[in-house]
Amino acid sequence: MTRHQQIKKMVEQGRDVFFANSLKTKQQRLNALNRLEQSLRKHENALLDALYKDLNKSPYEAFMTEIGLAYGEINYAKKHLGRWMKPKRLGISLAQLPGTVKLYQDPYGVVLVMSPWNYPVLLNINPVVNALVAGNTVILKPSAYSPQTAAVIEKIMIEAFPDKLVQVVQGGRAENQALLDMNFDYIFFTGSPNVGKVVMQKAAVNLTPITLELGGKSPTIVDPTADIQKTAKRILFGKLLNAGQTCIAPDHIFAHTSIKEELIDELIQQSKRIFADPSYVEQAWPKIISEKHFKRVASLIEPDYVVHGGQVDPKTHKIDFTILDQPPASSMVMQEEIFGPILPILAYDNLDVLIKEQQMKPKPLALYLFTKDQATEKKIMQELSFGGGCVNDTVLHISSTKSPFGGVGNSGMGQYHGKYGFDTFTHKKTILKKWWAFDVPVRHHPYRKLREKLPEFLLR
Numbered sequence: 001m002t003r004h005q006q007i008k009k010m011v012e013q014g015r016d017v018f019f020a021n022s023l024k025t026k027q028q029r030l031n032a033l034n035r036l037e038q039s040l041r042k043h044e045n046a047l048l049d050a051l052y053k054d055l056n057k058s059p060y061e062a063f064m065t066e067i068g069l070a071y072g073e074i075n076y077a078k079k080h081l082g083r084w085m086k087p088k089r090l091g092i093s094l095a096q097l098p099g100t101v102k103l104y105q106d107p108y109g110v111v112l113v114m115s116p117w118n119y120p121v122l123l124n125i126n127p128v129v130n131a132l133v134a135g136n137t138v139i140l141k142p143s144a145y146s147p148q149t150a151a152v153i154e155k156i157m158i159e160a161f162p163d164k165l166v167q168v169v170q171g172g173r174a175e176n177q178a179l180l181d182m183n184f185d186y187i188f189f190t191g192s193p194n195v196g197k198v199v200m201q202k203a204a205v206n207l208t209p210i211t212l213e214l215g216g217k218s219p220t221i222v223d224p225t226a227d228i229q230k231t232a233k234r235i236l237f238g239k240l241l242n243a244g245q246t247c248i249a250p251d252h253i254f255a256h257t258s259i260k261e262e263l264i265d266e267l268i269q270q271s272k273r274i275f276a277d278p279s280y281v282e283q284a285w286p287k288i289i290s291e292k293h294f295k296r297v298a299s300l301i302e303p304d305y306v307v308h309g310g311q312v313d314p315k316t317h318k319i320d321f322t323i324l325d326q327p328p329a330s331s332m333v334m335q336e337e338i339f340g341p342i343l344p345i346l347a348y349d350n351l352d353v354l355i356k357e358q359q360m361k362p363k364p365l366a367l368y369l370f371t372k373d374q375a376t377e378k379k380i381m382q383e384l385s386f387g388g389g390c391v392n393d394t395v396l397h398i399s400s401t402k403s404p405f406g407g408v409g410n411s412g413m414g415q416y417h418g419k420y421g422f423d424t425f426t427h428k429k430t431i432l433k434k435w436w437a438f439d440v441p442v443r444h445h446p447y448r449k450l451r452e453k454l455p456e457f458l459l460r
Helices: 003-019 026-042 044-055 059-085 122-133 147-160 173-180 193-205 228-244 260-274 278-284 291-298 351-359 374-383 418-424
Strands: 088-090 099-107 110-114 137-141 166-168 186-190 210-213 219-222 252-256 306-308 322-325 342-348 366-370 388-391 426-434
Touching (some): 003 110, 026 122, 044 147, 059 418, 122 147, 137 173, 186 193, 193 210, 219 228, 260 322, 260 342
Antiparallel strands (some): 088 099
16 A cells, blocks of 8 residues: 555545544543543653754753643633534524524534644644544644654554544655645644645645644834843743744844844843853753754854854754844845744834835734833734734743634734634534524515515614
8 A cells, every 4th residue: 555545544534533423522522632631641751852852842941832831722622612612692684583593613524734843742732632622533744854753742642542533644745745635624734834835725726724824034123112131031032942943933123223232232141141051052952953954044144244143063953042233134034034043133213114114024923012112012013914922022922722823924824722723623604593483575586676675674
């Protein structure tokens, strides 16, 4: 049996399991979540070890940014699942009387979840949780760039779902291509905008609905009123997570001319304190995932603009936190998403000019603003479009299961997390149930000339 045939068989098994009503009831879905959580907890140490091998993530960072958030997603879903599943009674128009209208939450069927390498636990587990809660079966494709974690994820899924509710396909481009050639009921993809375009093209062949969680160059704006010390600390938090290999990491900074040098000095001093201990760098500073990605990120460091850092280690695939001062707009570091520990800082003088410049660029996945001025905050929120973000912080807007996460335009489409993830993986089916007692006569043939228009109030 060829690899393509193996994958096709897995998709067919997933469809058979779905039509066997394996996830129709609340209890079935709760059981699936409980099994997943039990297997996750059993293999938690193996996941921590795998994340260290793949990315050199310390156990603390791995739990804070991946495993702990996955537990939170599962527990929130278990708590609210019953309310989410319950059909919702809706208002009706006069033309629908007498009767009732309800909204049903239908699962799509067999969904494909394609996950990236940068958060290979969180971005595998959370979409799977959302898909299961909605009643779908899942074909999960982890990234080949994080093989150690992908292997543990597969072990977890096999152990939790011997009934094939979730099946894992390992491999690289050939497997990705084979999966995208299959007919799924929904596709959930997390990755780069370039690959997202390919996924969208493939989905269009079968008119398959999709969610695309992509990325882009997420800007940070620091105005003259910001608390520079706290601003630097919070920017470093977002930039240093996973050595900058985060889709919502601050990509670059626009700092007002009056505080730019002060901000650079503060970023340098705080980063020096963070990395003062060489053993900490060795044990807890993540590496760039692969040789290919390391070379790409390292090539973005232009020596003429380096004011801090700049060192790279080809043996360990580690790159020092690096600040670039005023690189030109034409440079590669300002043209493509950095996805590494390099932070360009550019000056701006006029906020209106900066906003107009940003409006002409692709919409980013995140935007961060540091200010004490409410007028500035209001202006940015009203005039710029982006996936989500923070005022006076970075990254943490994604940390709650109570709020949605997703991109817009070039940075993606669709949302997930908590109830929004449940909604993503369900089709909303409106059903009118009419009583037998009465019909509105004006809707039936023959239509009389004296009634040229249906009374408008009947449609309200």
